[in-house]
Amino acid sequence: MPKVTTHPSVHRPTVGGEPPVTKIEPKRTGSAARKAPAEKAPAQPAVPHLRDFAESHTRSGLKPQQGALVEGKPGRGVLSRVDTLTFAKVPIDKNGRIAPVVFDLPKDAISFTVVVRGKENASWLIDRVKGPDGKAIVDGGKNMSTIVDHALDSPNRSAIGLCPGVAVLLAPDNPSIKVKPGQWQIGACSGDDQGKPATGTADVQILIKRATRQPKRGRIDLNFYLTGTHRWTAKNVAGNKDFRALLARTKALLKGAGIEVGAVRFADAPGATRTIDLDSHGKHSAGALFKTTDKPGLNVFFVDAVTLAGIGGRGPVGFGGGIPGAPVPGTPASGIALSIDGNPDLPGNWGTCLAHEIGHYLGLSHTVESDGSMQDQLPDTDPRPYAAGNLMYPVQEGSAVTFSRQQADVMLRHPMVDIIE
Ligand SMILES: [Zn+2]
Numbered sequence: 001m002p003k004v005t006t007h008p009s010v011h012r013p014t015v016g017g018e019p020p021v022t023k024i025e026p027k028r029t030g031s032a033a034r035k036a037p038a039e040k041a042p043a044q045p046a047v048p049h050l051r052d053f054a055e056s057h058t059r060s061g062l063k064p065q066q067g068a069l070v071e072g073k074p075g076r077g078v079l080s081r082v083d084t085l086t087f088a089k090v091p092i093d094k095n096g097r098i099a100p101v102v103f104d105l106p107k108d109a110i111s112f113t114v115v116v117r118g119k120e121n122a123s124w125l126i127d128r129v130k131g132p133d134g135k136a137i138v139d140g141g142k143n144m145s146t147i148v149d150h151a152l153d154s155p156n157r158s159a160i161g162l163c164p165g166v167a168v169l170l171a172p173d174n175p176s177i178k179v180k181p182g183q184w185q186i187g188a189c190s191g192d193d194q195g196k197p198a199t200g201t202a203d204v205q206i207l208i209k210r211a212t213r214q215p216k217r218g219r220i221d222l223n224f225y226l227t228g229t230h231r232w233t234a235k236n237v238a239g240n241k242d243f244r245a246l247l248a249r250t251k252a253l254l255k256g257a258g259i260e261v262g263a264v265r266f267a268d269a270p271g272a273t274r275t276i277d278l279d280s281h282g283k284h285s286a287g288a289l290f291k292t293t294d295k296p297g298l299n300v301f302f303v304d305a306v307t308l309a310g311i312g313g314r315g316p317v318g319f320g321g322g323i324p325g326a327p328v329p330g331t332p333a334s335g336i337a338l339s340i341d342g343n344p345d346l347p348g349n350w351g352t353c354l355a356h357e358i359g360h361y362l363g364l365s366h367t368v369e370s371d372g373s374m375q376d377q378l379p380d381t382d383p384r385p386y387a388a389g390n391l392m393y394p395v396q397e398g399s400a401v402t403f404s405r406q407q408a409d410v411m412l413r414h415p416m417v418d419i420i421e
Contacts, residue, residue: 062099064185065090067206078219080110080211080419082327087204096122096190096197101204105132107181111209111413113170113327114186118202120165120287120332122190126158127151129171132182137171140189147189157365157377162322163287163332170324170363173410174377207327207415215412217421220254220358221263221297225289227272229304229340234266242347249351253391253401254358257408259417265295274304276319276337287332290321298325298361298416299335300354305342317343317350318357325361327415336361352391352401359392359403362411366394378406 067085074081090098098116105112116124127140127147137156140147151158156177161167167188171179186206190198226232230242237243251261269292273285293299307315321333328334336357343350367381367390368374375383381390381404391401403411411417 062091062093064100064102065204067101067103067204072210075418077420078418079213079421080209080215082415083208083210085206085208087206089201090204091201092118092190092198094197096199098188098202098204101186101206102183103186103206103208104183105179105181105208106210108210108212109179109181109208110211110215110419111170111172111415112179112184113168113207113209113324113415114188115205115207115326115328115331116167116188116202117165117204117331118190119198119200122192122196122198123161123164124167124188124190124198124202125151125160126167126169126186126188128185128187129154129156129158129169130185132180132184137177138169152374155377157323159323161333162320163284163290165287166322166326166331166333168322168324168326168333170410170414172413173324173363175379175406175409176377205328209413209415211419213419215409215417215419215421217258217260217419218412218417219260219262219420220417221265222261223265223267223293223295223297223299225267225269225272225293225299225301225335227269227274227301227303229274229302232302232340234268237266238264242350245347246351246354249348250354250358251351253352253355253403257403257411258421259408259411260420262418263297265297269301272301272303275342276303276306277309278306278315278319286319286321286335286337289337290326290335291330291332293329293334295329298358299329300357301335301337302340303337303342305339306337307342315339315342317345317353320357320361323360323365324363324414356391359407359411362414362417364392364403364407364410367392370394378404378410380404380406 065087067087070084072081072083085103087101092098114126116126118124128136129138130136138151138154138158140151148160156171156173158169171177226234226237272289276284276286278284289301305315306319318336318338320336326333338354365376367376368383368385372385389401391403
């Protein structure tokens with residue numbers, strides 16, 4: 001069975017125009033030596049040099065912002081609700097940092113998700129998340145040359161937005177993090193591919209997921225967008241045997257994590273780009289595609305191929321809006337693109353790839369990167385490169401894979417998953 005690559009790594013992006021880090025491939029022995037993974041990380045967009053980052057957020061001269069609350073209404077049989085706090089037009093200082101955003105987390109919060117949206121010529125990073133006990137669960141530090149790495153290595157991982165114009169963070173994303181009730185503070189910074197900070201304002205949303213019990217089972221709605229690949233249309237796709245094999249595999253894998261698929265919607269996207277090229281600096285067509293979404297639920301675009309034309313190497317099978325993806329529609333991080341006609345694998349394995357991408361979208365990192373450079377923060381996943389069996393390993397063999405219990409727990413906390421038990 002051919003190995004397929006699911007998506008580019010998110011690790012160790014370069015900042016401030018530094019050349020990409022050359023990766024040293026680990027020596028492989030035994031079964032691991034079979035095939036080199038085709039996965040290759042695209043060069044990541046840069047964030048600005050903040051010469052005087054030694055200033056604290058509160059010393060930037062910008063006042064802490066207060067948000068406007070919209071309470072969520074759970075559907076029938078749903079035990080969770082998602083309240084949304086919106087901070088519109090948050091000012092940005094001369095270094096591209098937003099004014100501090102503060103909010104109160106209620107006692108029954110089981111997670112919160114931060115969405116920062118700003119100018120789309122810049123990339124965004126949520127670089128500071130501080131809890132009511134004064135401890136930071138995300139701290140990018142004061143040095144701009146290491147801020148991306150430090151945010152990534154924080155107790156709660158924060159990854160630079162893969163799609164320019166937006167950054168998303170889910171807390172908790174591992175069992176060591178407790179989201180305590182009380183006042184939290186959020187910071188974010190920005191920069192274009194020349195390291196120039198964004199100007200203007202940013203919009204920040206905090207989605208607070210509330211439930212009276214710890215989640216055991218959940219449900220998620222899926223929206224499928226048909227671009228014409230595999231001759232699928234909104235009308236014919238539900239009855240197509242290849243699509244049915246794909247969806248059956250995705251459903252079975254999610255069910256193993258306690259997540260049911262609820263409503264499934266189809267829409268034609270005839271004008272959509274069918275080849276998503278992930279070139280350097282994050283300037284790619286996926287964000288424009290994902291921005292066209294407007295329905296609640298997780299959006300999946302079936303395309304011909306995801307390519308790395310400007311970077312070289314074989315393209316990944318899928319690409320999602322981020323880790324996690326946006327919990328709301330209409331942003332450059334509001335979807336997943338999955339290669340269909342450009343993926344020579346079996347339709348059932350397309351479903352495995354989709355489940356892997358949904359895992360990322362709902363907050364999961366790779367268990368370990370192919371080169372061993374970074375592991376996830378979950379104690380119950382196997383940290384060895386080339387360990388098989390977990391769905392969030394970067395290279396999938398198609399079957400006999402599962403999510404771990406702790407991976408399931410992270411996914412159940414994403415706002416797109418309704419808690420039903
Ligand atoms: Zn992946």
